[in-house]
Amino acid sequence: MRDLRDVDADFVETAPFSFANSVDLAITPDQLFEVFLNAEAWPQWVKALTQVTWTSPQPFGPGTTRTVHLRGGIVGDEEFFTWDAPRQIAFRFIASSSRLTTAFSERYDVEPTADGCRLTWSVGIDVPRALAPVVRLTHPLLDRLLASFLTHLRHYTDKHYSAN
Template identity: 30%
Template sequence: MPKLTVHPPEWIDSAPAVAESSVAIDAPPAAVWARIADHESWPEWFTDLKKVERVGTGVGVGSGRKVGIALITIDEEFTAWTENEHFAFAVTKTPVPVLTALVESVRIEETEAGCTVTYRQGVAGRTGFGWLAKRIAAQLQGQTGDALQNLKRLVEA
């Protein structure tokens, strides 16, 4: 599987293609964090994912997970982790040969009514495939928007 460049979450601001989705959730940040930090349960709300499993015994920066999407599996490494506020990860290996980087960041910000969850993704493609990176980012934005709505329903139930 091709290896991708691991960037910090701030790289998303300058990524060639960016996807961003947000949702207001009527629940405290800790309740949302409990759901999103439970990696194995992601397919319950991020329905495009078929399976998520942690790699190793640790949590936080440097830990990893394997994610099954359709017929492929990708490897991810966490690059940021602040409980109840933020985590980010970079895809380290994927069978998609046109990608050179894919970084994702999830922020939870407390509001008067609960919190806002913002999910951002930065995508870079190999030379000549920038157009495809933009299409991938657009697809990710739609999938993530749907996933955040599902997360909202689950957490608020």
Template identity: 30%
Template sequence: MAHRLRPVELDFAESAPLRLVFVAEVRSGPAAVYRALAEDVEGWPAWFTAVTSARPTAGGAGREVRLRGGTRFQETIMSAEPGERYAYRVDETNAPGIQAMLEEWRLTPTGSGTRVRWTMAVDGTAPLRLVMGLARPGVGRSFRDAVRNLDRRLASAAA
């Protein structure tokens, strides 16, 4: 059963009780990475294998995302800064224990491409925080695999 989460603002990415932060680099520039994140929402399952479906909602102001295992999210886009930042707040989910959640993607140009930093900011019950802490290595691996897949996808699209 889906439940509504506490609405949070962008500063939650820095102040959440639990923050999972991961960094990777891709060969493509920030503009191409941003397009894949923010403008090709329906393309996420092609590179982020934990995502089974993603679609824009509310005329592009929101997203509906489904993950493997049946977890669903209704989200509101909080920041869409081309080539720099893409962030969304989870408003509703069927995942138990989550009370507030925001994800932020920061893009920084490097000499050879883009540094991608993903922050998953969460507040929830004590059991959820424990499970999320224990899941950190697996979430990090999923992120690194996704960014590697995205890098390949963007490189083949540019060729």
């Protein structure tokens, strides 16, 4: 594991590579936060994840940590710097087994809607200089991949909350 650069919630907007995608969900913001709390739910909609382990006790808040395992054997240690249920969570990778990123952060903004809620998922990434041209070239593909995870989230929430 190697340490990544310390970033804050604004990094998703100021990062060299930023992504933001939204999805409308037919569940309440509180129900969406139930999904966020469920470690077993994450790999079902974020298909890059294979395992999520909370490493801090509940109740969760700023400073909460977890470890994620990604496809390809990558492991990341995360720390949440924002936990404002049911409106927003944000975290950064504090360490990673991969050398593909130098800084990484995600922010989840949740707004209530007439039919449930709207989630905006923002991701900020910095990479070693040698990888920047590759990320620049593949940015549209990465954006589509991230957007597909939100489609998986909608399917997950429709399946698990359809009776509500």
